[in-house]
Amino acid sequence: MKAQRDGRKMRGDRRRQEIIEATLRVIERDGVAGVTHRTVAAEAGVPTTSTTYHFASLNDLLIATLISCAKDMATEVYWMIDRARSRGSRGANEVAGLLAEALGPRRGRTMAEYELYLLAARRPELRPAARRWLDVLTSMVRPDDLVALRAFLAGIDGLMIQGLIDDEPPSAEELRPVVDHLLQPR
């Protein structure tokens, strides 16, 4: 089966992807509330009807965007852990650095990701996507650390959210002791 040889479908898929990426940029800039067919189309440089053609409804567009976003996040976290492990580090420094980056230069993206969380709270079909990075991490850990892992993951989420409402992003140095505390075994 040659599947993707059809030039029309290929172009369609490419444009679908462009629309999804434009949607993510809109969410980073203005939040989920700023997502309309027209703003997304303008951001992607396509006519308004193009977004309605490729996504049956605005809801579908949002869902597709947030699922794609969650997928990126999961693979990113996976490689981060993998890298830290191969260095034999327990990871407090790495995690603190990653948090500081997520709350500083990548702040918009982080806000978008947490809007996914809350949207998933209201829409069950988004929950598997929202849980993906939690599942990825859980599967990488020895089953006897489960409680410690859950506490750690919850702590990371909390530090993220609380960092988002700080007047200026916390530095890795400020975050490290807290992360270290969360990582400490008992």
Add this chain to the structure above:
Amino acid sequence: MKAQRDGRKMRGDRRRQEIIEATLRVIERDGVAGVTHRTVAAEAGVPTTSTTYHFASLNDLLIATLISCAKDMATEVYWMIDRARSRGSRGANEVAGLLAEALGPRRGRTMAEYELYLLAARRPELRPAARRWLDVLTSMVRPDDLVALRAFLAGIDGLMIQGLIDDEPPSAEELRPVVDHLLQPR
């Protein structure tokens, strides 16, 4: 100065409060996205123009609502801690029970509160209100536990959010070991 003797202002203040409470109910039901002058007015049983009269813009209405919501949350947390302390408990059971309640019967309210967080991330004027319950707790604790406290608070926030995207609310029994782990001194 008699201040609130003016019957007109009294009625105005009362209606303002009713509108704020109606707005909170709308947020619990449909999220911040569902807040419009018309939905709020319908929920409060007042004409649409009443919400625009008492709040210069929809933004002001949202801000007033979320600030009021944050204030309630802060005093609630204050008394919760006070109660736990007077019982001499370290509080793992109490906290786990409170989490389970927030994620079960009071789920809508909890979602509304976390939408405040994300809105505050985008609107600096909301941040003091969003931080209030953190400040209340921080001020009730010995300064040498600061790192442990920050880790604990972050963990609570994370458990809340993650609990919101579970397919069914976690029970207090499931949460207790994680909370206990977060509370354990080192």
Add this chain to the structure above:
DNA sequence: TTTGTTATGGGACGATCGTTCAGGTACTTT
């Protein structure tokens, strides 16, 4: 070439939105 399918995009429709305005009521002050 003919036929069928998919993508594209201009234009428009009805609904809903935030907000304004003007006329009216209720209350206080003078």
Add this chain to the structure above:
DNA sequence: AAAGTACCTGAACGATCGTCCCATAACAAA
């Protein structure tokens, strides 16, 4: 009693929204 202030509300305006329709272009299968 008269003037001033604060609240109330029906009606409406312009803007923007999601979505649909239809003609056209690009491409594949026959």
